[in-house]
Amino acid sequence: MTALSGRTIGVHGALAAFPRRIAVRAAEGAGAVLRRGTSRGTSLVVFGRKALRGDIARLEEVHAAVVARGQRAVSENGFLRGLGLMAAGEPGPHSRTAMIEMSGLAPRDFDLLALFDAFENDTSPFTFRDLILARKYAALLEDGAPWHAIARAVHQAGDVGALAALTLDVEARAIIARREGWVGELSGQGKLRLEPAEDADALFDEAEDAEAAGALEEAAALYSRCLSLDATDSVAAFNRANCLRELGRRAEAAHDYARALKRDGGFVEAWFNLAGLAAESGHVASARRHLERALKSDPSYADAMFNLARLEFEAGRLDAAQRWWRRYLLHDAEGPWAQRARNGLRLIEMQQSATGT
Missing domain, CATH: 3.40.50.10190 (BRCT domain)
Incomplete structure (x- = not known):
C-alpha cells in the first residue's frame, strides 16, 4: 500500500x-x-x-x-x-498559517508558490529556510515580480534551500541572485533545438488552449496528434469527442467517446456524453444503458440520474422516471435542475391521478 x-x-x-x-x-x-x-x-x-x-x-x-x-x-x-520516488522533506516548525503571517505573502501567492515547489517542503510543516524564502519572495512580489516568474526562476537554481543564503533582486524583468563577488540570473535562457520531436504533453496543452478559445477544428486536430503519440490517453480522446460533437460530427464523436471508454471503463463523463449522443440520435435503449453504466461507476452522479429519469418519462415508464427523479433530489434539492425534477414528479402524479394508478 x-x-x-x-x-x-x-x-x-x-x-x-x-x-x-x-x-x-x-x-x-x-x-x-x-x-x-x-x-x-x-x-x-x-x-x-x-x-x-x-x-x-x-x-x-x-x-x-x-x-x-x-x-x-x-x-x-x-x-x-x-x-516513493523522492525522499520526504526535512520536517520544520512552521504551519501554512504561520508562514503567511510571518512572511507577509498573500495566501493565494503562498499557495501557488508552494504548489510549484518554490520551498523545500511542498506542504506544512515548513522549515526555517522556507520562511526565509517566503520573506524574500514577498519582497520580490513588492518589487513587481509575479509569482509565476519567481517559481520559474527558482527551478533554474536547482537547490531551492540554497537560495535562502542569497540576496534576490529584480533587475530588467529578470530575477537575479547576489552573493559576495558574484551575481547570477536565476531565470536563465532556453536553448534553441532544431527540428524538435513532438511532445504529447505540449500538444495537449495547446489543444486545451484552442478548445477554450473556441477553435474546435484546430483543437480536434491537436488532440488527434496527441493520440497518435499516445493512443492510451483517454482524456485526449474524450476532449476530441467533445469538440467533434460541438462541430456536429456525431459519428466521429461517438467513436472517440468509445475510444476513451475502451482505455478507461470508469470514465463516467464519457459514458454520460455518449448517452447524450445516443439520445439525440433516437437510440433510447443505448442511452439508458450508458447512463446506467455511468451510475454503476459513480452512484452519486446526479446529472446521470436526472437524464435517466427524463428518458424514462419520455418513454412512458413513469414508475422508473419517478424513482430516478426522487433519487436525484436526494443529491440535489436546491440546484437549478431540482425544480425541473419536482415539476416532473408533479406531472407523473397528475397522470397517475387521472388514470387512477
Missing part, C-alpha cells in the same frame, strides 16, 4: 520530472489511476511544472476550481514523494 493507493489522480500541465507515459506506469505501480485534467472521482490534482510555460491566467483558474471542488492540489515534488 502507498499513500496514493486507490486514488484517481488528475494532472494539469506537463510534468518536468518525466513524460506522462512513465508517470502513468508509476501511478499504476502505486495502485492509483492517473488522467489528464480532472473528472468525477478525481481526489487530487498534480500541477506539472511545465504549466508555468503556458497561460498563467488559465492555470490560476484551474487551481481555484480545484480548491473550490474540495480536491487536493499537489505539487510535482509532492507527487514524486507520494510515489
